Amino acid sequence: MGQTIFVPREVAGNEPRVAASPDTVKRLVGLGFGVTVEKEAGSLSRIPDEDFKQAGAAIGKAADAARADVVLKLRRPTDAELKTYRKGAVVIATMDPYGNEAEVAAMAKAGITAFAMEFMPRITRAQSMDVLSSQANLAGYRAVIDAAAEYDRALPMMMTAAGTVPAAKVFVMGAGVAGLQAIATARRLGAVVTATDVRAAAGEQVASLGAKFIMTDALKDASGEGGYARELTDDEKKAQAELVADHIAKQDIVITTALIPGRPAPRLVSGEMVKSMRPGSIIVDLAVERGGNVEGAKAGEVVTTANGVKILGHLNVPGRVAASASLLYARNLFAFLETMVDKEKKALAIDFEDELVKATMLTHDGAVVHPNFAGSAKGTEPASKAAPKKAPARRKAAAKPASEKAAGAGAKRTSTASARKPATRKSGGEA
Numbered sequence: 226m227g228q229t230i231f232v233p234r235e236v237a238g239n240e241p242r243v244a245a246s247p248d249t250v251k252r253l254v255g256l257g258f259g260v261t262v263e264k265e266a267g268s269l270s271r272i273p274d275e276d277f278k279q280a281g282a283a284i285g286k287a288a289d290a291a292r293a294d295v296v297l298k299l300r301r302p303t304d305a306e307l308k309t310y311r312k313g314a315v316v317i318a319t320m321d322p323y324g325n326e327a328e329v330a331a332m333a334k335a336g337i338t339a340f341a342m343e344f345m346p347r348i349t350r351a352q353s354m355d356v357l358s359s360q361a362n363l364a365g366y367r368a369v370i371d372a373a374a375e376y377d378r379a380l381p382m383m384m385t386a387a388g389t390v391p392a393a394k395v396f397v398m399g400a401g402v403a404g405l406q407a408i409a410t411a412r413r414l415g416a417v418v419t420a421t422d423v424r425a426a427a428g429e430q431v432a433s434l435g436a437k438f439i440m441t442d443a444l445k446d447a448s449g450e451g452g453y454a455r456e457l458t459d460d461e462k463k464a465q466a467e468l469v470a471d472h473i474a475k476q477d478i479v480i481t482t483a484l485i486p487g488r489p490a491p492r493l494v495s496g497e498m499v500k501s502m503r504p505g506s507i508i509v510d511l512a513v514e515r516g517g518n519v520e521g522a523k524a525g526e527v528v529t530t531a532n533g534v535k536i537l538g539h540l541n542v543p544g545r546v547a548a549s550a551s552l553l554y555a556r557n558l559f560a561f562l563e564t565m566v567d568k569e570k571k572a573l574a575i576d577f578e579d580e581l582v583k584a585t586m587l588t589h590d591g592a593v594v595h596p597n598f599a600g601s602a603k604g605t606e607p608a609s610k611a612a613p614k615k616a617p618a619r620r621k622a623a624a625k626p627a628s629e630k631a632a633g634a635g636a637k638r639t640s641t642a643s644a645r646k647p648a649t650r651k652s653g654g655e656a
């Protein structure tokens with residue numbers, strides 16, 4: 226019997242996704258692994274145990290983690306889960322380590338080799354392993370579907386014998402991976418779409434999806450390192466607010482997705498702007514787990530304001546389209562794990578010099594090894610959650626795969642990025 230892989234049913238955060246699919250189980254078995262999937266691990270992602278079984282997995286129980294050489298997960302293991310893992314086990318998940326340094330230290334203490342998938346460099350070779358993109362893409366899609374479901378009018382223009390229904394006006398703030406997919410989805414539903422971003426490069430991508438790009442002249446370009454946005458100066462923030470204030474008042478649906486690495490999510494929509502919207506308008510704040518783009522948004526809640534605007538602050542939006550999200554996430558994990566397997570020996574063979582390993586390995590051999598966290602290795606005291614350390618430098622992405630992000634087509638990547646640091650979180654969700 227070769228080495229073994231365990232895929233648990235997620236226990237933390239009402240997580241409906243699962244880190245393997247019948248397709249990846251088949252591939253893992255093909256690599257020589259024995260795979261055990263916990264009973265009902267896929268039930269909330271519409272994958273019955275029988276499908277895993279037919280793909281070659283054994284169906285087991287949580288305690289089977291104790292025998293596993295590799296554990297594939299969505300979320301960082303809980304203390305209870307950690308206790309069941311054997312020393313030296315490889316655990317691959319979305320680890321959400323910032324502000325959770327004590328939990329990172331606990332993984333080191335447990336002796337596991339933990340990999341944080343969200344730190345995967347955004348380079349060509351790792352494109353198929355980019356969980357941030359695969360999940361943000363679905364979140365952008367789902368944001369529009371959620372908005373459409375709450376909106377009590379039709380999105381497309383409808384010319385009928387009984388009169389004309391006007392097309393809904395949708396405004397997307399932040400045109401990264403999630404925002405571009407939101408634009409594409411809203412366009413497919415027939416809405417009239419406008420979008421804004423602080424990176425000038427986003428303009429072309431927005432236009433290529435058939436939406437109008439809105440940007441203030443006062444803000445030429447706020448691209449930061451690695452193709453991400455930098456925080457705006459106070460003057461720039463003011464100019465942006467002036468630009469969008471009038472525009473927002475005329476919108477039916479606003480979807481916000483703006484994030485800045487290492488900072489809380491920027492506040493883009495003020496209470497005054499919300500007040501200026503018509504009753505029945507919808508705002509979706511996809512950044513709510515990172516502090517929120519919208520004043521009045523509440524993590525995990527749908528808030529209806531005094532003037533009849535609904536602000537959607539759903540947590541774990543990729544989990545709201547769990548069956549699709551699980552399939553992509555599972556493939557991301559498989560693609561990464563495959564790089565750490567010696568195919569002749571049919572065994573794990575981690576190359577510690579590989580840039581993917583260096584970028585994502587958090588703990589190994591009893592120590593916290595990731596450079597962003599190594600300082601907290603010895604102590605069990607968590608670093609301040611309010612003031613996380615500065616994000617590492619990254620090189621700028623030369624090619625921005627707009628069509629890929631919006632429509633799922635392939636695209637080349639040219640950036641090299643190290644650990645991506647999310648901004649301070651105010652609530653429990655992740656990934």
Ligand code: NAD
Pocket residue numbers: 347348349352355357358361398399400401402403404421422423424427451452453454455457482483484485486491493622624625626638639640
């Ligand atoms: P993100 O999640 O960090 O942020 C979402 C968007 O919000 C970004 O487009 C950002 O510019 C925007 N934003 C930030 N502050 C804003 C503000 N004040 N107002 C309006 N918008 C604001 O971004 P992401 O989706 O992860 O994408 C970040 C970059 O990475 C993009 O340039 C994207 O094209 C690139 N990317 C590259 C690869 C690759 O492989 N090279 C893969 C995916 C994404």
